[in-house]
Amino acid sequence: MKEQLQQLQQEALEKIAQASDLKTLNDVRVAYLGKKGPITEVLRGMGKLSPEERPMIGALANEVREAIQSALEEKQAKLEQEEIEKKLASEAIDVTLPGRPVRLGNHHPLTRVIEEIEDLFIGMGYTIAEGPEVEKDYYNFEALNLPKGHPARDMQDSFYITEEILLRTHTSPVQARTMEKHKGRGPVKIICPGKVYRRDNDDATHSHQFTQIEGLVVDENIRMSDLKGTLQAFAKKIFGEDREIRFRPSFFPFTEPSVEVDVSCFNCGGHGCNVCKGTGWIEILGAGMVHPNVLEMAGFDSKKYTGFAFGMGPERIAMLKYGIDDIRHFYQNDLRFLQQFNRA
Amino acid sequence: MLVSYKWLQEYVDLTGITAKELAEKITKSGIEVENVEILNKGVKGVVIGHVLEREQHPNADKLSKCLVDIGEGEPVQIICGAPNVAKGQKVAVAKVGAVLPGNFKIKKAKLRGEESNGMICSLQELGIESKFVAKEYADGIFVFPSDVPVGADALALLNLDDEVLELGLTPNRADCLSMIGVAYEVAAILGREVKLPSVELEETNESVHDYISVKVEATEDNPLYAARIVKNVKIGPSPLWMQTRLMAAGIRPHNNVVDITNYILLEYGQPLHAFDYDRLGSKEILVRRAKAGEKIVTLDDVERTLTENHLVITNGTEPVALAGVMGGANSEVQNDTTTVLIESAYFTSATIRKASKDHGLRSEASTRFEKGIDPARTKEALDRAAALMAEYAGGEIVSGVAEVNTLKQEEIVVTITIDRINSVLGTAITKEEVANILTNLQFAFTEDNGTFTITVPSRRRDISIPEDIIEEVARLYGYDNLPTTLPVAESQPGKLTPYQAKRRKVRRYLEDAGLFQAITYSLTSEEKATQFALETAEPIRLAMPMSEERSVLRQSLIPHLLEVVSYNRARQIENVAVYETGAVYLAKGNDELPEEKERLAGAITGVWHAHLWQGEKKAVDFYVVKGILDGLFHMLGLENRIEYKQAKREHMHPGRTAEVLLDGRVIGFVGQLHPSFQKENDLKETYVFELALTDLLNAEVEEIRYSTIPRFPSMTRDIALVVDKDVIAGDIQKTIIEAGGELLKEVSIFDVYEGDRLPEGKKSIAFSLRYFDPERTLTDEEVTAVHEKVIQAVEQQFGATLRG
Numbered sequence A: 001m002k003e004q005l006q007q008l009q010q011e012a013l014e015k016i017a018q019a020s021d022l023k024t025l026n027d028v029r030v031a032y033l034g035k036k037g038p039i040t041e042v043l044r045g046m047g048k049l050s051p052e053e054r055p056m057i058g059a060l061a062n063e064v065r066e067a068i069q070s071a072l073e074e075k076q077a078k079l080e081q082e083e084i085e086k087k088l089a090s091e092a093i094d095v096t097l098p099g100r101p102v103r104l105g106n107h108h109p110l111t112r113v114i115e116e117i118e119d120l121f122i123g124m125g126y127t128i129a130e131g132p133e134v135e136k137d138y139y140n141f142e143a144l145n146l147p148k149g150h151p152a153r154d155m156q157d158s159f160y161i162t163e164e165i166l167l168r169t170h171t172s173p174v175q176a177r178t179m180e181k182h183k184g185r186g187p188v189k190i191i192c193p194g195k196v197y198r199r200d201n202d203d204a205t206h207s208h209q210f211t212q213i214e215g216l217v218v219d220e221n222i223r224m225s226d227l228k229g230t231l232q233a234f235a236k237k238i239f240g241e242d243r244e245i246r247f248r249p250s251f252f253p254f255t256e257p258s259v260e261v262d263v264s265c266f267n268c269g270g271h272g273c274n275v276c277k278g279t280g281w282i283e284i285l286g287a288g289m290v291h292p293n294v295l296e297m298a299g300f301d302s303k304k305y306t307g308f309a310f311g312m313g314p315e316r317i318a319m320l321k322y323g324i325d326d327i328r329h330f331y332q333n334d335l336r337f338l339q340q341f342n343r344a
Numbered sequence B: 001m002l003v004s005y006k007w008l009q010e011y012v013d014l015t016g017i018t019a020k021e022l023a024e025k026i027t028k029s030g031i032e033v034e035n036v037e038i039l040n041k042g043v044k045g046v047v048i049g050h051v052l053e054r055e056q057h058p059n060a061d062k063l064s065k066c067l068v069d070i071g072e073g074e075p076v077q078i079i080c081g082a083p084n085v086a087k088g089q090k091v092a093v094a095k096v097g098a099v100l101p102g103n104f105k106i107k108k109a110k111l112r113g114e115e116s117n118g119m120i121c122s123l124q125e126l127g128i129e130s131k132f133v134a135k136e137y138a139d140g141i142f143v144f145p146s147d148v149p150v151g152a153d154a155l156a157l158l159n160l161d162d163e164v165l166e167l168g169l170t171p172n173r174a175d176c177l178s179m180i181g182v183a184y185e186v187a188a189i190l191g192r193e194v195k196l197p198s199v200e201l202e203e204t205n206e207s208v209h210d211y212i213s214v215k216v217e218a219t220e221d222n223p224l225y226a227a228r229i230v231k232n233v234k235i236g237p238s239p240l241w242m243q244t245r246l247m248a249a250g251i252r253p254h255n256n257v258v259d260i261t262n263y264i265l266l267e268y269g270q271p272l273h274a275f276d277y278d279r280l281g282s283k284e285i286l287v288r289r290a291k292a293g294e295k296i297v298t299l300d301d302v303e304r305t306l307t308e309n310h311l312v313i314t315n316g317t318e319p320v321a322l323a324g325v326m327g328g329a330n331s332e333v334q335n336d337t338t339t340v341l342i343e344s345a346y347f348t349s350a351t352i353r354k355a356s357k358d359h360g361l362r363s364e365a366s367t368r369f370e371k372g373i374d375p376a377r378t379k380e381a382l383d384r385a386a387a388l389m390a391e392y393a394g395g396e397i398v399s400g401v402a403e404v405n406t407l408k409q410e411e412i413v414v415t416i417t418i419d420r421i422n423s424v425l426g427t428a429i430t431k432e433e434v435a436n437i438l439t440n441l442q443f444a445f446t447e448d449n450g451t452f453t454i455t456v457p458s459r460r461r462d463i464s465i466p467e468d469i470i471e472e473v474a475r476l477y478g479y480d481n482l483p484t485t486l487p488v489a490e491s492q493p494g495k496l497t498p499y500q501a502k503r504r505k506v507r508r509y510l511e512d513a514g515l516f517q518a519i520t521y522s523l524t525s526e527e528k529a530t531q532f533a534l535e536t537a538e539p540i541r542l543a544m545p546m547s548e549e550r551s552v553l554r555q556s557l558i559p560h561l562l563e564v565v566s567y568n569r570a571r572q573i574e575n576v577a578v579y580e581t582g583a584v585y586l587a588k589g590n591d592e593l594p595e596e597k598e599r600l601a602g603a604i605t606g607v608w609h610a611h612l613w614q615g616e617k618k619a620v621d622f623y624v625v626k627g628i629l630d631g632l633f634h635m636l637g638l639e640n641r642i643e644y645k646q647a648k649r650e651h652m653h654p655g656r657t658a659e660v661l662l663d664g665r666v667i668g669f670v671g672q673l674h675p676s677f678q679k680e681n682d683l684k685e686t687y688v689f690e691l692a693l694t695d696l697l698n699a700e701v702e703e704i705r706y707s708t709i710p711r712f713p714s715m716t717r718d719i720a721l722v723v724d725k726d727v728i729a730g731d732i733q734k735t736i737i738e739a740g741g742e743l744l745k746e747v748s749i750f751d752v753y754e755g756d757r758l759p760e761g762k763k764s765i766a767f768s769l770r771y772f773d774p775e776r777t778l779t780d781e782e783v784t785a786v787h788e789k790v791i792q793a794v795e796q797q798f799g800a801t802l803r804g
Ligand SMILES: [Zn+2]
Pocket: A265, A266, A267, A268, A269, A270, A271, A272, A273, A274, A275, A276, A277, A278, A280, A281
């Protein structure tokens, strides 16, 4: 009987090993472990055995049953796994085919530059002031120490609508208006971005419409060294950590002292190259200490308050930063141009 | 201003400083040196030659065969093509082996069979611009004075071994429109002395008053007029050194008298005018405003009609010069002139600016008057000119000056403390350093306990307030020495206004929805100004436009966005989707600023979505654009306050255009361009929208409040309604929502059908209705009751039947 059981086990294990699909395997299960199966048969015949032999054969029968059971399970898992793999293999796709495109537009490069500058100054405690593009002569010129007949008015030939109304030639009138609103009380800390207009023929370097960003800080104890520090921070953020700035004396009617501000060339690091015309420096800003006449006209006591102001052209900055060669690109809106400014 | 380095050395010692180094120092302290021009453009081996013989070239009409002594052994034969070459002349000879500008090497040559050992040069051939060459030598070689030594370096004699600094002057630094002014600036930078020219006059016994009387009627315009008479002058060329200095400064030499007036203009910054005394026609100078319609023929032979705004110099009756701008032809110095009246005057800038602008005449003289001259030098310049005319034109100076002087010279005194200087600059400059800077500037000052009292010299008209002194100190102290600090005041956090923040989100949304941001011009043509405008006003026209294309301010952004579409289509880019945010300008009163309203507009054409290998391709249609706008309104929290209404608008497709309403008020429109407009403008099917961005962003929206996430299941019922074709979905949906009441939470359309399976004139629209109650699970009966009401309502209102 013992031999019979061992024989059965061996037979069953062989059949399990040979089973190549789940159905055959199930047939094996039914054949050996089913109620009418040979093991059950054997156990039925136990009555003929001596009481000493019975527990021994019973244990053996259980052992055989368990061995077959576990071999069945193992084989079942293996066959199931194979089946899944076969199915998945039949579902394979070509991952190199193109994905369903997500259509994306992007900022105009000028907006890109302007927002970057805005965010830098917002981080330094500035707010953004905006004002009308069609302006009164008073705010565009007179309030900025440019009375009628002032020779410097030639410097920026303007589009007049009437004698007293024109398209603003810079965003400085926003400064004048903002200071006026403060009614002589500081601090004023603003950035003024916007469109401006000058009588220029459109060519590679001139545009009758362009953008400007100006900044203004008025408070007690504002020093010219603060202007230098502020613009230094600006240059490093926009053109790179290694940048330095330098002031060159200049003249603007609304500031005194006035300076032009150069940034060390980001292209050559200051050794001289095409971008900086061999000087190692690139002119990027006009700036200065707010002229006392401008402060007084806006209602500030120029003995108590001082201030600094600066102005720059996003077109010029974008041209330098991205290597753009023609200012007209900004206003032609060729998609092949616009699409290039898509990176986060 | 062009400044000769060699000439400048007459006034300031420049030992140890090259022109280039000087340029850098000047630039750093405030005046930009735009260029340093080396006059010798690589020229080598050009000497003075003496033309010993000249004869006609045997084989060429236009050539001369010359025998020239060049100071080296035997005279050489040179073939010369200049028409004015003649025996006895001293000329510039480029020897064999010499180099001319452009690396042009002179070699021994044979010209039409005759040997030529060098070249006789014109000034142009030596690198001088034609417009600066005296007229008599303009078409030929330059003839040197007879006393120049043979074999001498011609370049040195022509001052071509000089370098010229080109100063880019800002309007405040008119003081540097003169060599002496530049000398003061350079002396201040270098800490050296200024040497002024000495003026020694030898006068005759006669009195100027026997020759001329001066009267000024318009003393406002002309506070100082001074005149001298120089008689017995002999008109001829001015000395070579003077001619070369004029040329280096960009002025063409004429004759000794005119050259001297120009030389003084450059040296002192004081414009002078020389009249031929005998041609004046009277013994009187009267300065007055012109009469309206009065005429004068100026030196350039142009007859000019004057107005009462123009100042003229007259002989008592007739104008003889347009004051400060140009002399009259009638009193011009000519070759036979013997007596000269030299005018040195101070005309105010406004007067001259007006005249120079009205007549389109800009001269060295008018520029200086416009920017403002130093009246303290007016008479000194006159004396110096007379002295030079005596010396170089053989004249005799009649004794005395005829003048009218009503000038009120007010001294400008500025007071400033060392503390103020340092607190404005953020520096720690000492009193001694400031004193040193003021001394170098040659400003008279006193200092008492840190307070400086400074008397500003009249040449520095740009300085009048303490801040001007701060600037002088700062620039000469050096901005490189300025510390780097940040404002110390307590800093408030900066941030965008809610409007600005929302505007940024709107832009970002549209870009993420597939549109590119465009920026276009605000100025447009009269025709396009009001096209597509949401609201129109009187066009705002520029007083003096540069072109019709850019003459009027826009009232809609769409026309220029369509130009962007066309521009791209012309470059084979068929699929375009762009948007812009920007102002439109709506006129108010005549002397009032227009209202500027911010708009958001877009233009989309071509394929919207293509994923071809999976069989997807979708052209832009109305619903693509509407979907983009719906998303926008949703983002702004306005989705339930927006309505679309079929509308007819100019240039828009009458069946495919909707007005957009916010809280019942039109704030924009969206739709397809009218096919005929598309055709006229060579556009394919194009959709546009324009919205009043200001209204959208300023609409008050409730803050976000969390509401409980539903815990109970909802129930969905679908209905397909058959209605007449002209019934619109929006109306049915409205009715459904009203009838559905509280429990109906969502209505969506999932099918629209028109076709064979329905009777003629009918369509079916299928709606999906979702019901739920946040507080409990709804029963079938409850939902059915509401749903029946909904069906009843649409049946009644639209004659709808349920589609089986
Ligand atoms: Zn560089």
